[in-house]
Amino acid sequence: MKKITSALVALGLGVALSTSVQATSNSDEAVAERIKAVGSVCIEGDDSCGGAAAVAAPVAARSGEKVYATKCAACHDAGVAGAPKFGTSEWADRGAKGIDALLASAINGLNAMPPRGLCADCSDDELKGAIQHMMDSAQ
Ligand code: HEC
Known part of the structure; x- marks a missing residue:
């Protein structure tokens, strides 16, 4: 909860900062918006303040x-450093190992193939999907 709250405070800070940079109007509303407290606490599940959207929305794969x-x-489009090339029989050969071994x-990582293909934020399932896509491209 503490983590979520500070994430939201950080979000609020970002919003407040960008608001103050962009605001040019001096209407009461605009001034009130600019001088309001930086950050606000939003309870998880309270969607009136965007809490649910900010906290609970799962990242779609x-x-x-x-x-x-x-x-x-x-790398795989052109076959950089010996990477099996998309759309070629090289993927049929690799495919013989089976998706689990390829995953x-x-x-x-494997030789010049970096761990996770340099995609630090790819889930295992996303990597698997990308491998399946390359295997499906085999001619
Ligand atoms: C920096 C270049 C590079 C990037 C980026 C890269 N690869 Fe590779 N990949 C390689 C190379 C080189 C090989 C061949 C390794 C070998 O067999 O020696 C390879 C081989 C593979 C293999 C075959 C492994 C095996 O056991 O035969 C898979 C599966 C694979 N890559 C998946 C991916 C996926 C998925 C991504 C993207 C998320 C990715 N690669 C991004 C360079 C790259």
């Missing part, structure tokens, strides 16, 4: 295609 395009394509190498 990205599709394998999206993770591939944004995180893996840098394990993606998580831990």
Whole structure:
């Protein structure tokens, strides 16, 4: 709870700061908005202050295609440093290892393949989706 509260205070601070930078109006409302307390406490589950949206919204998993395009394509599109190339039989060969073994190498790294393909915020499932997307591309 403490962590959530400070995250919200930080959020509030960000909002307050950006408000004061952008505000140019001197109406009572605008002034009140500018001089209000920095940060406010929002109780988890109270959606009147945006608490539920800010706290409870689960981060939606990205599709394998999206993770591939944004995180893996840098190497796997062109086959950088021996990376198995998208859309080629190289993925059929790798696919023979099975998705679980491929996922394990993606998580831990393998030779020039960096751990998690440099995607520190990819979940295991997102990595798996990206691998499946590459395996599906095999010709
Ligand atoms: C910096 C370049 C680079 C990036 C970025 C990268 N890879 Fe790789 N990847 C490689 C290289 C190089 C290999 C070949 C490693 C080897 O077999 O020696 C490889 C191999 C793999 C393999 C095959 C592993 C095996 O056991 O045969 C998988 C699966 C894989 N990458 C998944 C991913 C995923 C998923 C991403 C994106 C999240 C990603 N890679 C991003 C360079 C990269």
